[in-house]
Every structure is written in C-alpha cells, then in structure tokens.
Amino acid sequence: MIKHIIFLFCVLYTSTVSAQNGKLVNKVLAQVGDNIILMSDVEIQKIQAKQSEMNVDFDFSCSVLEKLMVQELLVNQAKLDSIEVSDEQVDAEMENRLRIIEKDMGGRDKLEEFYGKTTTQIKEEFRSIIKDRILAQEMERTITTGISVTPKEVSTFFEALPKDSIPFINMKLSFQQIVIYPDITPEDKKRAFTELEEVLNLIQVAGKSFETMARIHSDDPGSASQGGKIEASRGMMVPQFESTVFKLKVGEVSDIIETQYGYHIIKLISRKGDDYTCLHILNMPEFSNDAINEASIRMDECYSRLNQNEITWNEAVSQYSNDDKTKQNGGIITNPITGDQLWDMENLNQVDQQIYLLTDAMEKGDITSPNLYVDIFERKQGIRIVRLMERYEPHVANIKDDYTLIKAAAENDKKQKTMAKWIDSKISNAFIRVDDSYQSCKFSYKWFANPNN
Numbered sequence: 001m002i003k004h005i006i007f008l009f010c011v012l013y014t015s016t017v018s019a020q021n022g023k024l025v026n027k028v029l030a031q032v033g034d035n036i037i038l039m040s041d042v043e044i045q046k047i048q049a050k051q052s053e054m055n056v057d058f059d060f061s062c063s064v065l066e067k068l069m070v071q072e073l074l075v076n077q078a079k080l081d082s083i084e085v086s087d088e089q090v091d092a093e094m095e096n097r098l099r100i101i102e103k104d105m106g107g108r109d110k111l112e113e114f115y116g117k118t119t120t121q122i123k124e125e126f127r128s129i130i131k132d133r134i135l136a137q138e139m140e141r142t143i144t145t146g147i148s149v150t151p152k153e154v155s156t157f158f159e160a161l162p163k164d165s166i167p168f169i170n171m172k173l174s175f176q177q178i179v180i181y182p183d184i185t186p187e188d189k190k191r192a193f194t195e196l197e198e199v200l201n202l203i204q205v206a207g208k209s210f211e212t213m214a215r216i217h218s219d220d221p222g223s224a225s226q227g228g229k230i231e232a233s234r235g236m237m238v239p240q241f242e243s244t245v246f247k248l249k250v251g252e253v254s255d256i257i258e259t260q261y262g263y264h265i266i267k268l269i270s271r272k273g274d275d276y277t278c279l280h281i282l283n284m285p286e287f288s289n290d291a292i293n294e295a296s297i298r299m300d301e302c303y304s305r306l307n308q309n310e311i312t313w314n315e316a317v318s319q320y321s322n323d324d325k326t327k328q329n330g331g332i333i334t335n336p337i338t339g340d341q342l343w344d345m346e347n348l349n350q351v352d353q354q355i356y357l358l359t360d361a362m363e364k365g366d367i368t369s370p371n372l373y374v375d376i377f378e379r380k381q382g383i384r385i386v387r388l389m390e391r392y393e394p395h396v397a398n399i400k401d402d403y404t405l406i407k408a409a410a411e412n413d414k415k416q417k418t419m420a421k422w423i424d425s426k427i428s429n430a431f432i433r434v435d436d437s438y439q440s441c442k443f444s445y446k447w448f449a450n451p452n453n
Contacts, residue, residue, distance in 0.1 A: 026038055026039050026040050027039050027435070028435065029041075029042060029065060029434070029435045029437075029438060030065060030068070030069055030432075030433065030434045030435065030438070031431065031432070031433040032069050032072035032073055032076065032430060032431075032432060033072070033073075033076050033430050033431055034076075035072040035075065035076060037065065037068045037069065037072065041068055042061055042064050042065055042068070045064045046060065046061065046064065058441075059441075059442070061438075062438060062441035062442065062443065065434075065438055065441070066441070066443050066444060066445070066447075069432075069447065070423060070445075071132065071133070071136045073423060073426050073427070073430065074135070074136035074139040074140055075132050075135050075136050075139070076430075077139055077426065078135040078136065078138060078139040078142075079135070081139070081142070083135060083138050083139060083142065085131055085134045085135050085138065088235070089134055090127060090130050090131050090134065091123075091233075091235065091274075092235065093130050093133075093134060094123050094126045094127070094130055095233050095235070095236065097126070097130075098111070098119065098122070098123075102231065107231060108231050108275065108277070118272060119233075119272065119273075119275050120272065120273050120274075120275070140419065143418065143419060143422050144415040144418055144419065147411065147414055147415050147418060148411060149407060149410045149411050149414055153410055153414070154399070154403065154406055154407045154410045155399060157406070157409070157410035157413060158399050158406050158410070166396055166397050167396075167397050168394070168395070168396055168397070169392065169394065169395055169396070169397050169401075169402060169405070170344050170345070170394050171344070171345065171391070171392060171393055171394050172342040172343065172344055172390075172391075172392040173342065173343050173344075173348070173356075173359070173388070173389075173390065173391055173392070174332070174333075174341050174342050174343065174388075174389040174390040175332075175333045175343070175355055175359065175386055175387065175388060175389055176313065176317070176326070176330060176331035176332050176333065176386070176387040176389050177321075177323070177326055177331050177333055177384055177385065177386050177387070178299070178302060178316055178317055178320050178321045178323075178331055178384065178385045179321055179322065179323035179326070179373060179375075179382050179383070179384045180295045180298055180299050180302075180320060180321065180322055180382055180383050180384075181295070181322055181323070181380055181381075181382035182287035182288075182291035182292045182294065182295045182381075182382065183287065183291055183294075184285050184287055184291075185287075185288070185291070187288075188285045188286060188287055188288060188291075189285045191285070191286075192262060192263055192283045192284065192285040192286070193256060193263055193283075195217075195283055196217075196256050196263045196264075196265060196281065196283040197256065199213050199217050199265070199281060199283075200253070200255075200256060200265050203253060203265075204253060210227070210228065210253065210267045210279050210281075211227030211228065211229075211279060212227070213281060214227050214228030214279060214280070214281045215227055215228075217281055217283065218280070218281045218282050218283075219262065219282045219283055219284040219379075220261075220280070220281075220282040221379075223279075223280065227279060228267075228279040228280045228281055229269075229277065229278075229279055230277070230278050230279070230280060231275075231276075231277045232275075232276060232277075232278075233274050233275045233276070234246075234274040234275075235274075238259045238260060238261075240257055240258065240259045241257070241259055241264065241266070241280075244257050244264075244266055245266060245268060245271075245276055245278055246271075246276075248266065248267075248268035248278075249268065250268055250269065250270060250271065251267070251268065251269075252267070252268055253265060253266070253267045254266040254267070261282060261284060261379070262282055262283055262284035262285055263282070263283045263284075263285075264280050264281065264282050264283075265280065265281050266278050266279070266280045267279040267280070284379065287381075292381075292383075295382065295383045296370065296383055298320065299320070299370040299383040299384075299385065300370060302316050302319075302320040302370075302385065303367075303369060303370055303385055306367060306385075313330070313331070313367075313387060314330050317330055317331040323382075331387070332389065333352075333355075335347050335351070336351060337350065337351065341389075342390075342392070351376070352376075354371070354373070355386055358371065358386055359386060359388045362388045363388070363391075364388055364389070364390060364391055365387070365388065365389075366387070366388050367385055367386065367387045367388075368384075368385055368386045368387075369385070370383050370384065370385055371383070371384055371385075371386075372384075420444075420445075423445055424445060424446070427445055427446065427447060432447050432448055433448075434447055434448055
C-alpha cells in the first residue's frame with residue numbers, strides 16, 4: 001500500500017514547486033529542447049526505489065535523470081511527427097493506476113479524503129504526466145516497428161552471450177483442451193429472470209435492503225459479500241450496465257437488464273462526473289441437469305473416440321468443443337498473464353490450478369478423462385478434456401529448446417541498439433543543458449560536449 005500512496009503523492013508533487021524556510025526545494029536539473037526536468041522528477045523515483053529496497057546512490061540518480069531526458073527526446077519527436085494519444089488511452093491508464101491505489105487504500109472515498117481532492121481533480125494532476133509517458137512509448141514503438149532478426153542473427157546473439165549470463169529456464173508446460181459448455185436454453189434464461197423479478201419485488205414492494213438481497217442472492221463473487229457494491233468509472237463495465245447506471249438518479253433502482261453475464265438490477269449510490277458507486281445483484285442463468293448430462297454424454301463419446309484412435313485431436317476439437325477462445329487454434333490454452341502458449345507454475349496456479357493436478361504425471365500427448373471445469377473469467381461451468389502438449393524440464397537455456405525465447409532476446413537487443421543510434425542522432429541536434437551537480441555523471445549518451453562523458 002505504501003509504495004502506491006507514495007507513487008500518487010509523487011505524481012502530484014512533480015507539478016508543484018514549493019519553498020521551505022525561504023529556500024527553494026525544487027529546481028531544474030536538465031533541459032532538453034524546450035522541456036525541463038525538475039529535481040522532484042528524479043526524487044520521486046528515488047523514493048519509489050527506496051521503498052523497493054534498491055540501492056539509491058548518485059549513480060542511480062544519474063540513471064534516472066538520463067531516462068527522463070531520453071523520454072523528453074521521444075516526446076518532442078512524437079509531437080513533431082504528430083503522433084496522437086487519445087483521451088481514451090490516457091483515461092484508461094489513469095484509471096488502472098487509480099484502481100490499484102484505491103484497492104490498497106480501501107476505496108475511492110478514502111483516496112479523495114486522503115488527498116483532499118476529488119478523483120476528477122487528481123486525474124487532472126495525472127493527465128499531462130501520463131500522456132507524455134504514453135507518447136514516449138508510442139514514439140519508441142514507431143522507431144523500432146518492423147525490426148526482426150534472422151535465424152543467423154539469433155544464433156550469433158546466443159553464441160556471444162557470456163556463459164554466466166545464459167538464463168536458467170524453469171519447467172514450462174503447454175496444454176490443449178476440448179470444452180463443452182451445456183446450452184443455456186430460453187427456459188433457463190426465463191427462470192433466472194423470474195427469480196430476479198422476485199428479488200426486485202422484495203426490494204421495491206416489501207422494502208427489503210438492497211445490500212442484504214445482494215449478499216443472499218447475487219451470483220457476482222466479487223461484490224456479493226460487500227452488498228453488491230461496485231466503484232467504477234465510465235468504460236470499466238460492459239455497455240449495457242453503464243448505460244443503465246448513467247440513466248439512474250441517486251438512490252434509484254433499475255429495472256432488470258441483461259448483459260453477457262446474466263440479469264442485473266442496479267441501485268445508484270453516487271456519481272461524480274465519470275466516476276460512480278452503485279450496488280448490483282446478478283443472477284446468472286443456470287443450465288438444467290439434463291443439459292449437463294447431455295454435455296457429459298457427448299464428451300464421453302469424444303473421449304472414447306480419441307482413445308480408440310477413431311479421430312485425431314484436431315478433429316475432436318473441431319467437432320466437439322464449443323469454447324470460443326480455443327476452438328479455432330487446436331484447443332491451445334493461451335496464458336492470459338504472458339500472452340504465451342507456455343505456462344510456468346506460478347502462472348498456472350494463479351489461473352488454472354486444476355490443470356497441473358490433472359496432468360502432473362502425464363507424458364506429452366496424453367489426455368485426461370472428462371472433468372467438470374469452471375472458467376474463472378467467464379464464470380461458466382462445463383466438461384473438459386485436457387491434453388499435455390509439451391513439457392520442458394528445468395534447464396539452462398539452449399538454442400534448440402528455447403529458440404523462441406532467445407529470438408525475443410535477440411530482437412530486443414537489436415531494438416535497443418536501434419534506439420541508441422536514434423538517441424545519439426537526436427542529441428546532436430537538440431539544445432541540452434544539465435545542472436552542474438550532474439556534470440560528473442557517467443551517462444550512456446553524450447549529452448554535452450565533455451571529453452569525460
């Protein structure tokens with residue numbers, strides 16, 4: 001919690017020049033073109049580093065200053081090249097940061113109370129800083145886009161690595177799945193709607209507490225225990241949900257609405273600009289026992305045909321699976337944390353512990369028997385067969401088994417060298433000024449005419 005609070009404090013502090021005992025406590029450390037870098041810009045990163053127990057010395061300060069100077073070069077070029085960052089991008093990044101801090105502090109109200117500012121005011125303090133960071137990222141992406149490496153370059157890069165720099169690779173696994181989700185029938189949906197109608201009637205007619213009804217009846221595990229409470233901003237929830245929220249008056253309870261997750265009723269608690277707090281009750285349509293039995297019978301048929309080699313794995317995926325995320329790629333399960341097809345134990349335990357328990361003793365190509373499965377993201381229950389696609393035992397990286405990893409490292413190295421050439425070329429044509437207190441820094445780039453740098 002502390003480092004998130006310090007981060008936000010520092011972001012707010014960067015735009016403030018204050019005095020203490022008549023002495024200026026903020027000053028310009030560097031200038032790149034028309035852009036300046038303040039002492040407070042460096043200090044905030046030093047504070048964050050100390051919180052992470054990093055060694056914060058003069059060399060660290062020099063490194064921070066140089067990174068900020070590079071960012072200013074990138075921002076300046078982005079503006080010259082008319083690279084645009086949309087308000088939506090900035091808002092999304094700010095919202096992500098605020099959500100982390102709010103979670104640590106116990107909610108948006110406590111965040112606002114701590115700083116004595118509304119969330120809107122805090123966002124305004126963030127805006128220019130976040131926008132510049134995104135601009136710099138977009139400019140760097142523009143400079144390095146299209147850079148790739150040949151197999152020969154990958155091999156040369158790997159052979160040049162010092163032996164003690166070659167990474168140790170933990171065990172990696174990859175999986176495929178066939179999933180059958182039971183069909184939700186119109187009757188199932190009607191039943192869920194009717195159940196929520198009864199809850200709405202208890203609230204509106206019988207005067208029951210919305211919070212109590214949410215705790216008892218809501219299928220949303222994230223909010224039910226808190227009486228259905230959700231604190232959010234425009235763009236965070238699905239469109240049907242938000243459309244209803246912004247039509248409600250404070251204290252008003254909505255009619256039943258439908259989203260991809262099921263049926264909801266919503267009560268608006270407060271709204272400030274794009275930020276709102278509401279209560280909601282979710283009723284997710286449940287499939288019937290007959291539907292789950294039909295799915296089980298169909299999966300048993302699939303499993304039997306696979307074991308008897310009547311059908312290939314890819315054919316089985318195509319004919320039986322109705323999982324939209326994996327049906328089109330042979331059932332391969334992508335790691336949502338890394339975006340890769342390989343999983344390590346930490347990621348696997350966070351997302352799908354059941355897979356490892358099912359496949360721990362399996363060999364490559366083996367399949368599990370059909371099992372009940374719950375997709376924790378979509379909150380859907382189904383029947384699943386899992387296939388162990390690959391198992392890479394722990395080892396020191398090598399070009400044969402870890403080509404993709406080494407290729408990515410080689411590509412990144414090439415991008416860094418491209419960026420270094422670009423930075424050198426821009427420095428030579430830019431006005432650069434560095435405060436005397438940082439003239440002795442051992443910078444990576446020649447920011448000023450000094451034979452010692």
